[in-house]
Amino acid sequence: MVNCLLTLAIKSKSIDVLTMNLSIVAAFAYGILSIIGGIIGYIQATSRVSLLSGSISGLLLIFAAYFQLQGQAWGSILAVLVTAVLVVFFAFRLAKTRKFMPAGLMTILGMVSLAVMVHQIVALR
Numbered sequence: 001m002v003n004c005l006l007t008l009a010i011k012s013k014s015i016d017v018l019t020m021n022l023s024i025v026a027a028f029a030y031g032i033l034s035i036i037g038g039i040i041g042y043i044q045a046t047s048r049v050s051l052l053s054g055s056i057s058g059l060l061l062i063f064a065a066y067f068q069l070q071g072q073a074w075g076s077i078l079a080v081l082v083t084a085v086l087v088v089f090f091a092f093r094l095a096k097t098r099k100f101m102p103a104g105l106m107t108i109l110g111m112v113s114l115a116v117m118v119h120q121i122v123a124l125r
Contacts, residue, residue, distance in 0.1 A: 023120035026113040027079035031061030033109060034086065037102055057082055076121055083114045096113045 036053015041047045043111035060082045067075030087110035 008060065023076060023079070023117045024068045026069065026116040027061050027065040027083070029056040029078075030083060030086075030110060031065065033106070034058035034061060039066055040102075042077065057086055073124075076117060077080040080114065080117045083110055083117060086110050 027054075034054050035058030036054075038051045038058065041054065042052025061079055064075045064082065066081065077094035087107055090103045090106040090110060094100075094107055097103060
């Protein structure tokens, strides 16, 4: 899917299409990372909360990426909202635990994803 999106972006000369595709890739990738993180949290600490919250937030991000791919503008808004909530959550977790893994990594990756998504929304206006 990512390869298809990047190929579409390269063939198109429009910067808006490239920006939109990067936003979709960012939402999809961060969603997959959230699901994987929830599974790892469940395996390591038998935390059902990690599994549930990682799965829900990850699926919301994947659905948002899908709806963006379908041309639905609200998909990008959903992706920004879910990513912003996760960035705030993981930033508080990082401040509390002072451990880079997983809170620091998810905060940094979330901020990068959020920057790409917000750039796409601003570029379309």
